[in-house]
Amino acid sequence: MAQERVVVVGAGGIAGAWFPNLVKERVVVAGVVDLDVARAKKRIAEYGLDAPAGSDLRAMLAEARPDFVIDLTVPEAHCAVTCAALEAGCHVIGEKPMAASMAQARRMVGAAGKAGKLYMVSQSRRWVPQHDSIQRAIAGGRIGGLTTVNCDFYIGAHFGGFRDEMPSPLILDMAIHQFDLARYMAGVDPVAVYAKEFNPAGSWYKGDAAASCIFEMSNGVIFTFRGSWCAEGCHTSWHGDWRFIGRKGTILYDHDQEPHGQVVAGNTGFNRPLKPLALPRSTLKHGGMHGALREMLAFLRTGKKPQTECRDNIKSLAMVFAAMDSARKGKRVPVKW
Ligand SMILES: NC(=O)c1ccc[n+]([C@@H]2O[C@H](COP(=O)([O-])OP(=O)(O)OC[C@H]3O[C@@H](n4cnc5c(N)ncnc54)[C@H](O)[C@@H]3O)[C@@H](O)[C@H]2O)c1
Structure with missing residues (x-):
């Protein structure tokens, strides 16, 4: 597969643990979205990326057409962000917890099924x-x-x-x-x-x-x-x-x-x-968020289902x-x- 393209949504604290792994894996960051655009711009500058920053997720997805989206927003926003990305035809890897309620989580599982796209949750402590x-x-x-x-x-x-x-x-x-x-x-x-x-x-x-x-x-x-x-x-x-x-x-x-x-x-x-x-x-080669990202990349390259796919992860929530x-x-x- 050609170099995978990603849009990262949410450029707050935990984004600092994701960008180094995207750089290591040579994933093309095609855009960074945050309600606070200054935060998105700051991350782009910090990692020397050639990517646009924005606050409008749907417009960014239409423009950048990524293979997948990483949802690093606050739990209350996970449902809206992830569903929008799935509806735009993107696979999604999102931070834990999956959602702020079971009703939201069920909606997200439904949206993944309807779109025929993967939604997985990053439970970083699995990759230890x-x-x-x-x-x-x-x-x-x-x-x-x-x-x-x-x-x-x-x-x-x-x-x-x-x-x-x-x-x-x-x-x-x-x-x-x-x-x-x-x-x-x-x-x-x-x-x-x-x-x-x-x-x-x-x-x-x-x-x-x-x-x-x-x-x-x-x-x-x-x-x-x-x-x-x-x-x-x-x-x-x-x-x-x-x-x-x-x-x-x-x-x-x-x-x-x-x-x-x-x-x-x-x-x-x-x-x-x-x-x-x-x-x-243990034969584990990549820990924490890197392990989660590798499972998404393996899915994109081989179709292998990640262990924290949403239909499974909803049981933890x-x-x-x-x-x-x-x-x-x-x-x-x-x-x-
Ligand atoms: N795996 C871990 O060990 C671990 C550790 C810390 C945080 N987390 C998880 O990561 C997620 C983010 O946590 P954080 O500490 O980075 O929070 P944060 O508040 O520092 O950052 C969240 C960012 O998302 C942005 N945002 C909020 N709603 C948005 C929306 N609708 N569209 C675009 N941007 C939006 C905010 O402006 C902010 O910049 C949470 O789900 C949290 O539980 C996981």
């Missing part, structure tokens, strides 16, 4: 070697059939911006990463959730900055997420600290170290004899909205998408 290793170990049956997944996420984060004011900062803005990772690493999908959101005493957030969620997943797996953005001291990793239990053994993964584990090595004794578990080595719904209602709710 340790996560690839764990996914392979579990899929390969190294700890036997999976029964239990726990994730702890505790950070004292003083953002001082919109997150301090929003109703469910942890679940809505952060836990989408861990919910998606649980689906990815464990290879299971959500069924139902019971969640309790709360705002710890002394919190500097207006909304609930902490939560405990118990998800029932497919194959009978139970996934427990405990987290807080209002926890001073002894922080976990931003990926979360994890325990995976299978019928034959356990994998631990914390503080971004190499995951490690133990499996049973005999069938007698109060505690069965154990041996260290060797996890498969559904976990977010079901958890908030459960916390509001104070009862177990099914996870629907």
